[in-house]
Amino acid sequence: MNFMQLFIPLLFAITVLLLLAKLIVSGADEDRQATETEGGKLAFTPNRRSFWGVYLFLACLAYVGVADVVSGIKSSSDLVSPAFCLAFVILILSAFPGTILIDKDGIEQVYWLRGRKRIAWNEISKVTTDEKRGEVKIKGRNGTKIHFARQLPDRTRLLAELEKHGGEKMAVQVPSGAFAMSGPAA
Numbered sequence: 001m002n003f004m005q006l007f008i009p010l011l012f013a014i015t016v017l018l019l020l021a022k023l024i025v026s027g028a029d030e031d032r033q034a035t036e037t038e039g040g041k042l043a044f045t046p047n048r049r050s051f052w053g054v055y056l057f058l059a060c061l062a063y064v065g066v067a068d069v070v071s072g073i074k075s076s077s078d079l080v081s082p083a084f085c086l087a088f089v090i091l092i093l094s095a096f097p098g099t100i101l102i103d104k105d106g107i108e109q110v111y112w113l114r115g116r117k118r119i120a121w122n123e124i125s126k127v128t129t130d131e132k133r134g135e136v137k138i139k140g141r142n143g144t145k146i147h148f149a150r151q152l153p154d155r156t157r158l159l160a161e162l163e164k165h166g167g168e169k170m171a172v173q174v175p176s177g178a179f180a181m182s183g184p185a186a
Contacts, residue, residue, distance in 0.1 A: 017060060023053030024096070025151065027134060032153035037101070044100040044158060046151040054096055061085040097149035102161050107138060109146045117144050121165040129159070138162070 026049065034044045065085035073079060090113070098111035106120040119140035126139045134150035136158060148158055 013060070017057065020053045020057040020060070023049050024057065024092075026050060026053075027150040028153040034102075034154040034157050040103065042102040042157075042161065044102075044148070044152045044154060046097060046099070047153075050096075050151050054092060057092060058089055061089050097147065097151050100146065100148060100152060100158070102158075107146055107162075117146055119144050119146060124162070124166055127162055127166070136162075 026047065028047055032047070034042050037043050062085070065082040068078065068081045068085075094111070094113045096112060098109040098114070098117075101108045101110065106118055106123070108116055108118040110116050119138060123140045123142065123144075124138060125141045128137045128139075129135070130137075134155060136148035136155065138146040138148070140146075148155065152158075
């Protein structure tokens with residue numbers, strides 16, 4: 001067997017999947033703003049390139065899974081690759097950041113597989129920001145958590161809306177080990 005015939009397609013496939021993974025986790029564009037929906041909600045949605053990265057990554061995994069099934073299943077060990085691909089598809093769809101919607105009643109996060117999480121404005125107990133990662137975590141009194149990931153746009157607008165609707169009772173916390181700087185070091 002010629003090793004070049006084996007490794008060149010494998011290296012190409014790994015490179016494509018790595019590039020697609022980079023698209024999926026890329027941060028939101030600096031100039032992107034939250035958008036108003038028809039229902040009067042403010043929507044924070046990931047970049048289109050992140051969605052396309054997910055679609056193409058899933059298509060690659062689906063191709064591998066379907067090709068293995070079509071080539072024939074002779075034993076249970078032949079199902080390992082399709083099962084791995086299916087599990088990875090479910091992992092990607094459940095880990096992809098959900099769109100955050102804000103309206104007059106509260107804040108909601110909508111995921112592809114995990115459904116919806118909603119916290120009313122008066123139920124917010126804690127807001128934690130992580131400047132290094134560009135994340136905001138919002139926790140409700142009933143334990144519901146909404147996670148604003150770096151793939152979502154307009155973080156400053158989200159924090160302004162939280163401050164506007166939450167008022168004084170909502171404490172924005174910076175995680176331990178993080179340093180807040182007021183200006184450049186001398």
